[in-house]
Amino acid sequence: MFYHIQSLINPIVEDEPDPSAANALQEGLGGQFGEMRTMMQFLFQSFNFRGDGIPYLDLIQGIGVEEISHVELITKTISRLLDGSPRYQGKKFDTPGKGGEAPLEVGKEAQNPHHFIVGAQGALPVDAAGNPWSGSYVHNHGNLVLDLMDNLVLEATGRTQKCRIYQMSSNKTLRATVSFLIARDEAHQMAFAKALETLGIDWAKALPIPKFDATKYPEVKKLMDAGIHREAYHFRLDSSLMENIFSGSAPTNDGTELVTLKEPKTSYPIPMAPERPEEFAPGLDPEMQKLADALSEFKQKTVKEMTKKAGPDSSKLK
Amino acid sequence: MFYHIQSLINPIVEDEPDPSAANALQEGLGGQFGEMRTMMQFLFQSFNFRGDGIPYLDLIQGIGVEEISHVELITKTISRLLDGSPRYQGKKFDTPGKGGEAPLEVGKEAQNPHHFIVGAQGALPVDAAGNPWSGSYVHNHGNLVLDLMDNLVLEATGRTQKCRIYQMSSNKTLRATVSFLIARDEAHQMAFAKALETLGIDWAKALPIPKFDATKYPEVKKLMDAGIHREAYHFRLDSSLMENIFSGSAPTNDGTELVTLKEPKTSYPIPMAPERPEEFAPGLDPEMQKLADALSEFKQKTVKEMTKKAGPDSSKLK
Amino acid sequence: MFYHIQSLINPIVEDEPDPSAANALQEGLGGQFGEMRTMMQFLFQSFNFRGDGIPYLDLIQGIGVEEISHVELITKTISRLLDGSPRYQGKKFDTPGKGGEAPLEVGKEAQNPHHFIVGAQGALPVDAAGNPWSGSYVHNHGNLVLDLMDNLVLEATGRTQKCRIYQMSSNKTLRATVSFLIARDEAHQMAFAKALETLGIDWAKALPIPKFDATKYPEVKKLMDAGIHREAYHFRLDSSLMENIFSGSAPTNDGTELVTLKEPKTSYPIPMAPERPEEFAPGLDPEMQKLADALSEFKQKTVKEMTKKAGPDSSKLK
Amino acid sequence: MFYHIQSLINPIVEDEPDPSAANALQEGLGGQFGEMRTMMQFLFQSFNFRGDGIPYLDLIQGIGVEEISHVELITKTISRLLDGSPRYQGKKFDTPGKGGEAPLEVGKEAQNPHHFIVGAQGALPVDAAGNPWSGSYVHNHGNLVLDLMDNLVLEATGRTQKCRIYQMSSNKTLRATVSFLIARDEAHQMAFAKALETLGIDWAKALPIPKFDATKYPEVKKLMDAGIHREAYHFRLDSSLMENIFSGSAPTNDGTELVTLKEPKTSYPIPMAPERPEEFAPGLDPEMQKLADALSEFKQKTVKEMTKKAGPDSSKLK
Amino acid sequence: MFYHIQSLINPIVEDEPDPSAANALQEGLGGQFGEMRTMMQFLFQSFNFRGDGIPYLDLIQGIGVEEISHVELITKTISRLLDGSPRYQGKKFDTPGKGGEAPLEVGKEAQNPHHFIVGAQGALPVDAAGNPWSGSYVHNHGNLVLDLMDNLVLEATGRTQKCRIYQMSSNKTLRATVSFLIARDEAHQMAFAKALETLGIDWAKALPIPKFDATKYPEVKKLMDAGIHREAYHFRLDSSLMENIFSGSAPTNDGTELVTLKEPKTSYPIPMAPERPEEFAPGLDPEMQKLADALSEFKQKTVKEMTKKAGPDSSKLK
Amino acid sequence: MFYHIQSLINPIVEDEPDPSAANALQEGLGGQFGEMRTMMQFLFQSFNFRGDGIPYLDLIQGIGVEEISHVELITKTISRLLDGSPRYQGKKFDTPGKGGEAPLEVGKEAQNPHHFIVGAQGALPVDAAGNPWSGSYVHNHGNLVLDLMDNLVLEATGRTQKCRIYQMSSNKTLRATVSFLIARDEAHQMAFAKALETLGIDWAKALPIPKFDATKYPEVKKLMDAGIHREAYHFRLDSSLMENIFSGSAPTNDGTELVTLKEPKTSYPIPMAPERPEEFAPGLDPEMQKLADALSEFKQKTVKEMTKKAGPDSSKLK
DSSP states (O other): OOEEESSSOOOOOOOOOHHHHHHHHHHHHHHSSSSSHHHHHHHHHHHHHSSSHHHHHHHHHHHHHHHHHHHHHHHHHHHHHTTTTTTTOOOSSTTTTGGGGTTTGGOOOOOOOOHHHHHOOOOOOBBBOOOOOOOOOOOOOOOOHHHHHHHHHHHHHHHHHHHHTTTTTOOHHHHEEEEEEEHHHHHHHHHHHHHTTTTBBBBBTTOOSSOOGGGSSSHHHHHHHHTGGGGGEEEEHHHHHHHHHHHHOOOOOOSSEEEESSSSSSOOOOOOOOOGGGGSSOOHHHHHHHHHHHTTHHHHHHHHHHHHHHTTTTOOOO | OEESOOOOOSSSOOOOOHHHHHHHHHHHSSSSSSSHHHHHHHHHHTTTBBOOHHHHHHHHHHHHHHHHHHHHHHHHHHHHHTTTTTTTOOOOTTTGGGGGOOOHHHHHHHSSHHHHHHHSSOOBBOTTOOOOOOOOOOOOOOOOHHHHHHHHHHHHHHHHHHHHHHHTTTOHHHHHHHHHHHHHHHHHHHHHHHHHHHOOOOOOTTTTSSSGGGGGGGHHHHHHHTGGGGGEEEEBSSSSOHHHHHHHEOOSSSOOOOOOOOSSSSBBBBOOOOOGGGGGGGGOOOOHHHHHTTTTTHHHHHHHHHHHSSSOOOOOOO | OOOESSBBHHHHHOOOOOHHHHHHHHHHHHSSSSHHHHHHHHHHHTTTSSOOOOHHHHHHHHHHHHEEEHHHHHHHHHHHHHTTOOOOOOOTTTTTGGOOOOOOGGGGGGSSSSHTSSSOOOOOOOOOOBOBBBBBGGOOOSHHHHHHHHHHHHHHHHHHHHHHHHHHOOOOHHHHHHHHHHHHHHHHHHHHHHHHHTTOOOOOOOOEEEEEEEEHOOOOOOOHHTTTGGEEEEBBSSOOHHHHHOOOOOOSSSSOEEEEESSOSBBBOOOOOOBOOOOOOOOOOOHHHHHHTOOOOTHHHHHHHHHHHSSSOOHHHH | OEEEEEOOOOOOOOOOOOHHHHHHHHHHHTTSSSHHHHHHHHHHHHOOOOOOOOOHHHHHHHHHHHHHHHHHHHHHHHHHHHHTTTOOOOOOSSSSTTTOTTGGGGGGGGTOOOTHHSSSSOOOOOTTOBBBBGGOOOOSOOOHHHHHHHHHHHHHHHHHHHHHHTTTTTOHHHHHHHHHHHHHHHHHHHHHHHHHHTTBBBBEEEEEESSSOOGSSSSHHHHHHHHHHGEEOOSSOOOOHHHHHOOOOOOSSSSSSEEEESSSSEEEEEEEEOOOOGTBBSOHHHHHHHHHHOOOOOOOOOOOHHHHHHHHTTTOOO | OOESSSOOOSSSOOOOOOOOHHHHHHHHHHSTSSSHHHHHHHHHHHOBSSSSSSHHHHHHHHHHHHHHHHHHHHHHHHHHHHHHTTOOOOOOSSOTTTGGOTTTTTGGSSSSTTTTSSSSSOOSSSSSTTOOOOGGGGOOOOOOOHHHHHHHHHHHHHHHHHHHTTTTTTOOHHHHHHHHHHHHHHHHHHHHHHEEETTTBOTTOSSSSSSSSSSSSHHHHHHHTTGGGGGGEEEBBSOOOOHHOOOEETTSSSSSSEEESOOSSBBOOOBBBBBGGTTTTSOHHHHHHHHHHHOTHHHHHHHHHHHHHHHHHOOOOO | EEEEEBSSSSSOOOOOHHHHHHHHHHHHHHHSSSHHHHHHHHHHHHHOBBSHHHHHHHHHHHHHHHHHHHHHHHHHHHHHHHHHHHOOOOOTTTTTTGGGGTTTGGEEEEEEEEHHSSSSSSSOSBBBTTTBOOOGGOOOSOOOOHHHHHHHHHHHHHHHHHHHHHHHHOOOHHHHHHHHHHHHHHHHHHHHHHHTTTTBOTTTTOOSSSOOGGSSSSHHHHHHTTTTTEEEEEEEEEEOOOHHSSSOOOTTOOSOEEEESOOOOOOOOOOBBOOBBGGTOOOOOOOHHHHHHHHHHHHHHHHHHHHHHHHHTTOOOO
């Protein structure tokens, strides 16, 4: 059974909108090697797990749970990169396009016009070429060694693609999320490689993939300095045997050590997304808005509390 | 951010394997109106949510979180319905098919041979006709009224299809899960209908869909008697405004009342799935098994503890 | 602009239900070479038509309009072949499956369980292997000679597949529709081959495809004796130049002559499909039924009139 | 059975070509909520209709027939928006690209290069992101209330997307068609909402979706002033009970009245699309052209007659 | 550039038809981990290869070329397993189904009716659940280490699935081909694992996947005794550096040695497939047959020569 | 069984990179009528061939083998058109994007960002709109006349699309490959049309499609002057009866003659693709590079030899 807190695993950094960067990042969300696949692949593998190798189960499942939070983070990032990109100046209950204006003109030239026609400048479950995510991406062979190797290839591909996306724009909103995923995909490579190490394989100097000095990316360096690329989180409210595998020397054979935690040391507030009248989102007219507001007399108060609770220096729930 | 406990939202009831029933139930998992879609649709809608209508956000997101647990439940059920269906009698480190035997013969006649060739008698992210799940199933229009109505149609279709699957087999493993989903899909119809009621719509006697006396299904009746079809769970470790909407009289206009809880009153143990050597699952040979076992000196102890912790009368984490 | 009459282009013949035959016939509806494709391919070609070759336009479009009526006929046939196949005996407002019965058990063993789970024992826009119809099937190259040749290949494949389906069952409901389509696909081969003949090609003895004596199929012979395989219909309420092409000697070079008519000489009544409570179709409870009935005080009378109007010996609208 | 006249349901207004607008409009044709889906969904629902609720059948089917004319209108609009966009100046029997020129250079930068490579600057059965239309878009649950609600969601989404496309360009060819569809999608929302009203639901002020003052769009205002958004057409050559539902007060509860007609009051001529030699469309060389022309000695005369017959002030067929 | 000889890489062994086994084997042809993918993945990787690591290029490409011959072998096997399955007794120019018979009745109950409707009892480019092969299966990341690991996972999955299919039927036609592929997929695991070994990785006892004693399968044992599972073939008519990698001790670390050859030591005749009149295949009538025969006065002679040339003890072309 | 030489069927001509042209050319590779389809369609038809019409089999199969070399040529061309398009100046073991640079910025604006994110600036098995290639493109009806006509339509469409792509850019790398394919697609039209001519059809002046003077394209003229458009190659190392069909007067009825050869008169060297560090391709770090280099002490020597052997004036293997 699953639980949720209204906080992000990494902060959303402010910058200008950049719809093409948003589209590139879709690959990391709905692509064949994106976070929707890692989430589904690891969850399916853990739900269908056979035998009593609980530490392996807990490792795969714990990473699967983290991936849901990655999907949450990446959708928020895409939404932010798209948000306001047509720079529409209308007010809340105005009619967008009134008098025959064309405030969404930029949308028809976008890399994926669906961001403006089908969604309301939000993330879509598709890749950077506009193909919808497919269940055929999920590999769950049932054979433990094979599943672990498949997962390692998946995380290695994810990191490779994100390193390529990193080079596509210097937009800070994009870079903050992509850099975090580069570090976490490396941690997840460690996890599956370490699990295979317990079955005898020695990775020598082959990992991580791609093999290069990621500390040259300033945003990634900061996360690596904090040890993010060598941590695993089990996100379990009862208990987990993940640490039986994810501890000791890293399979990169570079002298670093692996550390298992319940959850990340910090969590971050979720910025509220503004309404976009030109998309009819959320699209309540004054009459319905009044009805909706009636539901929320404590709304202002509540939102403030939530922001405070999930803030950058928030102490975690026990 | 998401968390997990190793317990099920409804119990797995024991019965004979039934691969055709497992295949029918795939529609409820990976079908166009199955739990993978409800989970993804509600999560995407909540991640892309615009504006400050927090109670609506919390309602949609809370149900989305529950759907992950439904995916967990339904995969376990499918796996159990498939498990042992070829009734292979080999021992752990035997070579299945040795001497030219054909223990998986039943698999080539199965409704979906992928259950035996691609997966190891586990659930797949596909529908009952074998089509992989598609990201195009996820509807997130961005307009609140439209999203709520789309969600209502989705839950109504889910319940209709499950009522049809209920009639396809009297297998108890199948029925336990399907009956639970019939009750919960009704609760979710209540949720979205109630949210639309706050915007003015009166549903008269049109709900739930399909309109019939579900108490004639004995397994469903038991759940309805316990009030499962009028409860919502927010699964939030911080706090939720879901109750602002999900409370008061039900939109069925039949005198029943809606109740919001943090989580279900009970949770249930997850049965361990046996190894299936004929599928090479998990497929460790004696040598690798020894290495894997070395990881788990407290294994027996741990498993016992987990089972105890998540038992049918388990007190929930606070 | 399009118009409709509530009559069929060929009669539905009564026989026992046969869900496997229904599934085979899905190929003729939603398959890559089925009627949904012919309909869409010819309509797209005519809507995108370039230049002033009106007789070619009218030929392609007239056949496209007929294909809509083929889709109508074939969906009705599939629905009829599925109808009652679980032989459920419940009454209108009964709860199907009450007390834990499993009246839809046959549905989980069906060739395509979607016929019982997703649809209510009706036709689906999919092929005989359960794949949904795809827009990529529609070929509209824009080059007239190429489009005509593509259309000829399409009609030849359609006829080949239907000749194979003919051999799959002696069910009369199936055979009546399939035989009609065998005859019409031959007529449409004549149409596109004749259009190419006007551009110089001589087909010698290569047509129709497949080349065999179709009069050996008794149901087809009857239609051929009536000349159905050498007729074209333009279905135009204004006027058409189709006849400029479709007239004179057939491109089979067998001494037969082509005839263009406005519409088929006879049309046939559309049988009403009974409610299926086990599918919750249409699923009105007594209360809603009463509301619905209030709409239709002249219902009985109207239905009788319609049946009479569209009867087997109906004189056509002028 | 279906019939056709060579006229359009709304006029094509002349303006410059705009291939990006053409691509955006593809969403309204081949998108998940476009006209190909409405057409197929309503036709399938009517062909598979169960029970004797003829007014509901006639309502669904009548709208389905209109949608074929919408597909016709929208393909013509896309074709016109693409037509001439590379501004090639070659003559009819010239070799395009002769001497190594590159007259289609603009095509490789187009939003969807298929418009120039696969089609001959005509409409394609795909969406604005280039995904082919899929049969899985068609929802036909078989349960009447559910099908009506699904249809309402479909029409509401269609209108929302078209309101977004309206804001993407001020091109008059695009706007004329999109504005007509905004008005008609509102009328179709009225139809399905009214049908649900007969079963008891009260829509209060929730409709239409999206909720805004569409009269601020000048092109839409003109159509609304003419009442286009409150009319339904049954397009039946025999007779229809559609009016039993579509009459009386509109479910918007704004004092307007619903009116059922046989067909629109006016129909419009179909402009002939010029040949495009750079696409080899239709691609007849002088020799074949001569053969083709021989078929059409009355061609000039006929075309003139047709144009006259289907003109803006044409009196309709009785 | 590619060349061909009309011989098979492994013999077709005679047995009864078995359409369900044919369908299971489709997974090995058109499945996500089947031979069409290995062929395309390795060819794309070699065509897009970057850098001067020629031995790696030659290894990947050589295996890719072999996979084309696997596609050839597996299609022939499927065709043979389907061939004659309806046991139609008609003669060459008879009309199948004459007088209303139903000789293809078995086809409508087949696991995939497309084998009888769409193809003429031949192999299809689809998987065992009827899904068409997709280009998205091809992984070509461009990073050498990643591509090699992906290839290893691919071959390991291929072998796992074929070991499962082996257990599904004792049909000799099926088993001969599947056993050969089990042995070759092991050889290909050796190839990619060895290439990774040159970059430092030590596989310990993890390979091959799945890990079990394959000599217990009598047909596989015979091939292993002949060393088939430790051989690689480069199929190059010029020259290859494949041997630089594929030589020395096997990465299974079991004392076996790897051997690179130009081509397999033996090749096998391709059995001619009989005509199937009930499928209209090839479907020439007497008149066309006469024309076709005129092309082939030396036909009998030629066929005999070919059979002799490619026989089981054929000496290979130099 | 298949063999390979490391040479190209047509030379790669040097010019500037042009990623949009690369994307347009993807249609010729992975499009519905591209070379992957022709290759697979003709191979499947020949592997599933029924009956003893060996000359027809040899004709279809020989062309199928050539198409593999077309896939090879076209992937190399796309790769070359993409190569260096971001003009990254980093050195081999540099970290691309170091210090926060964005050298791949151009990639996020590309027609298909997958060329830069998923592949390493290499060809993909997708079409010009980014849709993955599908097995459903392969038509193998089993009926000989029908298959031949389908093949003719396929080759005619391929040539039409390539003639359109020719007009999209004057880039010499693009034009060299496209012009060769225009000439070869014409030759293949001759092949299938001639095969149908043997069964009686007379094509008059309808071929080739599209019908225009291709000698106006200078690059095509050169190939036509050399007779490339009237040659067929059987690529058989044993022997072939292809010539029984492909000889005598061309079915264009223009006085030209058809000539069958074993293979093209000339073959061309394959240019080595440079490493692209910004794509991490091949991505070996100094340590792994050293290990890899150890494999190849004769590398420089070997590469020189290969280039010499396969040079433009290379004498072919006997």
